[in-house]
Amino acid sequence: MYAVVPPVDARKPLSMAEGKIEQLPSVEPQAGSVTVTLQSLSFIVKNHKKGADGKRSDLALVNQVSAWFEPGLMSALMGPSGSGKTTLLDLLAGRKTIGRVEGELLFSGIKPSLEYRRRYCGYVEQFDTLLPILTVREMLLYTAELKRPLSEPLENKKAEVEKLLTQLCLNSCANVRIGSPAARGISGGQAKRTNIGISLVTDPRVIFLDEPTTGLDSYTANEVMLTVQKLARAGVTVVATVHSPTAFCFSLFDRLLMLVGGRTVYFGPQDQRAIDYFQSCKPFLESDPEGLMGPGHNSAEFLVDIITAGDRDGKGPAFADAYEASSLAAENAATLQNHVAAFKDAQLPPNLAKELAVKRATVTPWWWGIYVYAKYRYDNSKHKARRHTHIHTHTHTRARAGSFDPFPSTNVVTLRHGSLSVAFYASTCLG
Ligand SMILES: Nc1ncnc2c1ncn2[C@@H]1O[C@H](COP(=O)(O)OP(=O)(O)OP(=O)(O)O)[C@@H](O)[C@H]1O
Ligand SMILES: [Mg+2]
Numbered sequence: 009m010y011a012v013v014p015p016v017d018a019r020k021p022l023s024m025a026e027g028k029i030e031q032l033p034s035v036e037p038q039a040g041s042v043t044v045t046l047q048s049l050s051f052i053v054k055n056h057k058k059g060a061d062g063k064r065s066d067l068a069l070v071n072q073v074s075a076w077f078e079p080g081l082m083s084a085l086m087g088p089s090g091s092g093k094t095t096l097l098d099l100l101a102g103r104k105t106i107g108r109v110e111g112e113l114l115f116s117g118i119k120p121s122l123e124y125r126r127r128y129c130g131y132v133e134q135f136d137t138l139l140p141i142l143t144v145r146e147m148l149l150y151t152a153e154l155k156r157p158l159s160e161p162l163e164n165k166k167a168e169v170e171k172l173l174t175q176l177c178l179n180s181c182a183n184v185r186i187g188s189p190a191a192r193g194i195s196g197g198q199a200k201r202t203n204i205g206i207s208l209v210t211d212p213r214v215i216f217l218d219e220p221t222t223g224l225d226s227y228t229a230n231e232v233m234l235t236v237q238k239l240a241r242a243g244v245t246v247v248a249t250v251h252s253p254t255a256f257c258f259s260l261f262d263r264l265l266m267l268v269g270g271r272t273v274y275f276g277p278q279d280q281r282a283i284d285y286f287q288s289c290k291p292f293l294e295s296d297p298e299g300l301m302g303p304g305h306n307s308a309e310f311l312v313d314i315i316t317a318g319d320r321d322g323k324g325p326a327f328a329d330a331y332e333a334s335s336l337a338a339e340n341a342a343t344l345q346n347h348v349a350a351f352k353d354a355q356l357p358p359n360l361a362k363e364l365a366v367k368r369a370t371v372t373p374w375w376w377g378i379y380v381y382a383k384y385r386y387d388n389s390k391h392k393a394r395r396h397t398h399i400h401t402h403t404h405t406r407a408r409a410g411s412f413d414p415f416p417s418t419n420v421v422t423l424r425h426g427s428l429s430v431a432f433y434a435s436t437c438l439g
Contacts, residue, residue, distance in 0.1 A: 042360065051096070052108045069092050083264070084263070091269060093218075116354075128363050131207055140191065153380045219248075219251055268327055269328070281336075
């Protein structure tokens with residue numbers, strides 16, 4: 009009926025079927041990898057609608073989620089639209105500034121500060137936020153200059169960028185302008201990999217990707233996710249949301265966290281056990297699951313279809329209750345406790361301990377932000393006018409999205425604060 013897609017063996021060399029995608033160069037393993045543990049993690053906001061008593065009730069967008077994400081492994085976050093995937097990623101990456109967080113989130117046994125997460129977690133947003141006027145190499149160097157320590161010589165930053173270009177197979181388009189829909193530049197897959205490169209500029213221990221394959225053709229999606237798997241195998245902790253992945257892309261994932269209505273409906277390995285688990289959930293469905301899961305479906309489609317059908321039938325809570333009561337959830341709770349306990353008395357590698365103790369979300373002072381901005385704005389005289397518009401729009405769009413710091417030492421919150429914003433506007437307008 010549907011083909012089960014086993015996870016790709018970590019020990020096997022990475023290559024696509026029939027060797028269509030060339031082997032990727034290997035990546036240096038990182039010291040001090042991070043295990044992320046979530047214990048009954050909830051994110052609660054005030055409901056827009058007032059209840060019968062005229063008061064706004066609490067709304068849990070992420071509801072009591074318990075899971076762990078290990079270094080070296082790829083974890084897929086799946087669920088129907090509106091199930092809380094992006095909210096959970098934002099929460100993990102320290103991007104939520106409103107709402108209440110309950111439960112415990114630990115990075116290698118330590119409660120991570122927002123600053124640590126903003127500084128050391130890579131985040132690849134669903135929509136590409138690149139500067140159309142820069143080339144791929146310039147875009148990465150621009151980010152490296154903003155986000156890597158000021159004390160690091162430019163030559164080192166350049167070397168890091170070159171490493172990233174190779175790692176992400178971007179060498180062939182390194183000098184191609186990123187472009188925009190109006191003035192075509194690099195391809196969609198190259199843009200996605202450039203975005204991944206941006207998130208890797210700071211050598212993150214953990215990387216969150218929100219729908220990295222959406223909008224890409226299946227070949228490019230597979231290529232992008234192979235690149236990400238390579239990073240995971242080098243010791244980075246990878247969590248990615250995926251919508252309708254190809255069978256190959258799905259096979260790259262090792263673990264699955266599935267949400268419906270912010271609640272866990274499955275957390276476990278991405279293999280036959282996931283299929284078996286959801287086979288047992290079929291009786292919850294009112295609609296005919298066989299109709300949704302016709303011949304030729306693969307396991308990714310089966311899993312997405314069954315929870316989407318369940319969600320549409322209003323059976324999301326039944327799926328979540330069934331998971332809570334399952335032996336799988338009990339097994340997971342015990343394993344989670346072991347993960348947490350393993351870090352209780354563990355000595356963290358000095359680098360990681362230092363990183364986890366950071367007090368600032370960024371590494372360079374605010375005036376450096378202005379300098380780098382001005383430098384990249386004026387470097388390319390040919391495109392001066394367009395550069396002005398693009399960089400200006402870009403920095404402000406990303407600042408609003410809470411993802412990019414035109415003044416790297418201040419953060420978006422400070423930028424919104426007022427005075428620096430005026431300085432920034434002045435610097436952009438006076439030129
Ligand atoms: N501040 C808020 N107040 C109330 N509801 C909110 C708020 N922010 C998000 N939501 C709701 O929370 C739910 C989860 O949103 P989220 O963006 O995390 O979903 P998603 O799983 O990423 O969906 P998609 O697959 O479409 O990207 C949605 O139903 C959304 O409307
Ligand atoms: Mg989303």
